[in-house]
Amino acid sequence: MRVTIKDVAREADVSIKTVSRVLNNERYVGEETRRRVADVVARLNFRPSVAARSLAGRRSFQIALICDNPSPYYVYEMQSGIRDRCEADGVRMIAQPYDRDSPKLLDEIESLVEATHVDGLILTPPVSDHRQVLDLLQRRGVRYVRVSPGSDVDAAPSVFIDNEAAAAAMTRHLLALGHTRIGFIAGHPSYATSAQRLEGYGAALREAGLALDPALVVTGNYDFASGAAQGEALLALPDPPTAIFASSDDMAAGVLAAAHRRGLDLPGELSVAGFDDTALAGYVWPPLTTIRQPTRDMAFAAADLLLGGEGETERREIGYELVVRASTTGAR
Amino acid sequence: MRVTIKDVAREADVSIKTVSRVLNNERYVGEETRRRVADVVARLNFRPSVAARSLAGRRSFQIALICDNPSPYYVYEMQSGIRDRCEADGVRMIAQPYDRDSPKLLDEIESLVEATHVDGLILTPPVSDHRQVLDLLQRRGVRYVRVSPGSDVDAAPSVFIDNEAAAAAMTRHLLALGHTRIGFIAGHPSYATSAQRLEGYGAALREAGLALDPALVVTGNYDFASGAAQGEALLALPDPPTAIFASSDDMAAGVLAAAHRRGLDLPGELSVAGFDDTALAGYVWPPLTTIRQPTRDMAFAAADLLLGGEGETERREIGYELVVRASTTGAR
DNA sequence: TTGTACGCGTTATCAA
DNA sequence: TTGATAACGCGTACAA
Numbered sequence: 001m002r003v004t005i006k007d008v009a010r011e012a013d014v015s016i017k018t019v020s021r022v023l024n025n026e027r028y029v030g031e032e033t034r035r036r037v038a039d040v041v042a043r044l045n046f047r048p049s050v051a052a053r054s055l056a057g058r059r060s061f062q063i064a065l066i067c068d069n070p071s072p073y074y075v076y077e078m079q080s081g082i083r084d085r086c087e088a089d090g091v092r093m094i095a096q097p098y099d100r101d102s103p104k105l106l107d108e109i110e111s112l113v114e115a116t117h118v119d120g121l122i123l124t125p126p127v128s129d130h131r132q133v134l135d136l137l138q139r140r141g142v143r144y145v146r147v148s149p150g151s152d153v154d155a156a157p158s159v160f161i162d163n164e165a166a167a168a169a170m171t172r173h174l175l176a177l178g179h180t181r182i183g184f185i186a187g188h189p190s191y192a193t194s195a196q197r198l199e200g201y202g203a204a205l206r207e208a209g210l211a212l213d214p215a216l217v218v219t220g221n222y223d224f225a226s227g228a229a230q231g232e233a234l235l236a237l238p239d240p241p242t243a244i245f246a247s248s249d250d251m252a253a254g255v256l257a258a259a260h261r262r263g264l265d266l267p268g269e270l271s272v273a274g275f276d277d278t279a280l281a282g283y284v285w286p287p288l289t290t291i292r293q294p295t296r297d298m299a300f301a302a303a304d305l306l307l308g309g310e311g312e313t314e315r316r317e318i319g320y321e322l323v324v325r326a327s328t329t330g331a332r
Numbered sequence: 333m334r335v336t337i338k339d340v341a342r343e344a345d346v347s348i349k350t351v352s353r354v355l356n357n358e359r360y361v362g363e364e365t366r367r368r369v370a371d372v373v374a375r376l377n378f379r380p381s382v383a384a385r386s387l388a389g390r391r392s393f394q395i396a397l398i399c400d401n402p403s404p405y406y407v408y409e410m411q412s413g414i415r416d417r418c419e420a421d422g423v424r425m426i427a428q429p430y431d432r433d434s435p436k437l438l439d440e441i442e443s444l445v446e447a448t449h450v451d452g453l454i455l456t457p458p459v460s461d462h463r464q465v466l467d468l469l470q471r472r473g474v475r476y477v478r479v480s481p482g483s484d485v486d487a488a489p490s491v492f493i494d495n496e497a498a499a500a501a502m503t504r505h506l507l508a509l510g511h512t513r514i515g516f517i518a519g520h521p522s523y524a525t526s527a528q529r530l531e532g533y534g535a536a537l538r539e540a541g542l543a544l545d546p547a548l549v550v551t552g553n554y555d556f557a558s559g560a561a562q563g564e565a566l567l568a569l570p571d572p573p574t575a576i577f578a579s580s581d582d583m584a585a586g587v588l589a590a591a592h593r594r595g596l597d598l599p600g601e602l603s604v605a606g607f608d609d610t611a612l613a614g615y616v617w618p619p620l621t622t623i624r625q626p627t628r629d630m631a632f633a634a635a636d637l638l639l640g641g642e643g644e645t646e647r648r649e650i651g652y653e654l655v656v657r658a659s660t661t662g663a664r
Numbered sequence: 665t666t667g668t669a670c671g672c673g674t675t676a677t678c679a680a
Numbered sequence: 681t682t683g684a685t686a687a688c689g690c691g692t693a694c695a696a
Contacts, residue, residue: 072610349676
């Protein structure tokens with residue numbers, strides 16, 4: 001049936017404990033013994049039982065990703081990056097989607113921690129700023145890493161990009177093209193990144209000596225539908241913007257759709273820009289100019305902090321990139 | 333620290349075994365005993381350890397999704413559907429992405445089965461047709477459900493849509509609009525669905541008394557880039573098609589991009605259609621007419637077969653839907 | 665450097 | 681209808 005550590009021990013003519021030592025790369029194993037055991041392990045195709053390990057030891061070799069994001073691409077990239085890092089350590093990832101409005105959220109996370117003995121959690125927005133969740137984990141002594149946190153930034157390890165600087169860079173790009181009336185679609189207020197990006201937009205305007213026109217700032221939901229609706233609203237203004245900067249690529253795609261519906265010539269009559277962590281930016285027409293946030297890299301770094309990091313509250317900043325595509329051109 | 337079954341037993345003044353019985357809904361438990369135990373479980377917020385359960389029992393309350401698909405949306409929908417079904421049974425899902433070309437594929441799956449004691453696997457294309465993987469699982473007596481299998485369809489439980497009929501329906505839609513030169517972009521040959529869809533396209537043409545022009549059939553890769561390249565190739569023909577039907581929405585979006593680049597008026601000068609299991613269809617411009625495959629429903633059904641199904645080789649067919657959007661109109 | 669004895673938290677077996 | 685006890689496969693603590 002199942003190959004156990006016992007079988008390996010018998011076959012290699014050592015004790016169970018010695019096999020265990022080899023598996024866990026412990027010291028104090030004779031070089032020749034180590035080799036012999038490793039050979040048998042490979043030959044029998046032995047895989048230690050995760051269940052037995054987590055029951056007996058301090059580690060479970062499993063981490064969990066707590067993720068609720070409207071964008072499948074984001075989720076996918078997060079999972080991929082985490083798995084890439086986990087593979088090196090023979091750790092498995094449990095993907096735990098959740099509903100951010102669910103009253104059972106706390107309960108589900110507690111249940112996950114209790115049931116699976118995970119070695120740690122990676123929290124994405126907006127849960128990375130969920131006070132009660134953080135408290136729960138702290139109380140139970142479970143390690144976690146926060147992705148893009150907004151407040152209490154030194155409370156635990158985290159990874160992030162400089163959203164404010166990124167939004168400012170994009171705004172400057174649009175200003176440099178000659179646009180002076182730049183519409184801005186902010187993201188959902190429950191995400192800390194929403195405020196950070198709006199801040200960067202405002203800062204770049206100030207820097208250029210322009211006043212922020214409140215009529216040009218609207219709030220969406222990070223998804224396509226809200227981008228289309230808010231884009232429509234901006235375009236319907238008496239004095240509409242010549243450029244629109246949305247806080248996500250889904251919303252920017254929505255703006256493109258709204259512009260198409262109005263029969264605008266793109267990008268001739270309207271420049272559109274966004275943030276993106278997806279391939280969507282290249283799928284829509286014209287291809288979107290975006291701030292590319294390397295979600296996969298952030299995920300990798302988060303897993304790295306969880307698995308390797310000893311620093312209790314290390315913060316790791318990931319670089320962003322301004323990718324200019326066909327959707328932005330000079331102002332009329 | 334951790335609340336164990338022992339604590340519950342002491343608190344409810346019964347034996348450990350009785351608590352276990354209640355947890356697993358076994359028979360032969362007094363009604364009043366059951367209630368008392370359930371109360372204590374709820375009060376102490378007790379969660380049985382997955383590790384201990386899988387070690388001691390026959391079940392691990394975990395299933396795995398073996399998934400390699402170029403489309404994040406597909407992966408997301410699969411995961412969501414499976415989780416929806418799992419929740420009802422208190423089962424967890426382990427997401428195991430893989431590289432379909434990796435020589436380690438077999439090894440990784442064996443490793444997963446050995447290490448995690450999963451109760452079953454859900455296989456998506458193209459692994460759902462991977463002979464060696466199927467043999468391995470059969471040999472080890474591990475249950476599995478195949479999604480969209482192409483061959484040996486009665487070997488194990490599976491879920492699917494009628495791809496041939498669906499492709500035929502879309503082709504008929506285009507024919508009804510007056511198109512007679514319809515380009516077709518097939519999917520990657522390693523997917524069984526690719527051949528099925530091509531078959532449906534051909535059948536509908538025959539039905540209409542039209543010959544299949546080999547010059548109008550090209551092969552892509554299910555992704556955006558190949559759709560753009562093959563779309564470009566079709567449009568560059570001396571006598572280009574007036575409609576293009578791509579086997580996925582990513583490829584169809586690529587066709588739209590190619591058409592835009594050539595300055596074609598859409599959908600006036602070219603109708604574009606595809607298959608989709610994503611929101612992408614609504615993001616591009618004009619919104620794509622597609623066969624909507626309910627990936628989430630398929631996933632739910634697959635999990636249902638795995639968790640509930642007793643029928644050894646039950647096949648479950650899921651319905652598709654022809655969604656007409658602005659990308660297809662009458663031929664010139 | 666290696667081995668022995670024990671326990672992790674649950675289910676299975678069998679007896680009461 | 682309930683309970684006692686032995687596994688399950690591994691890591692930990694300690695001894696050799």
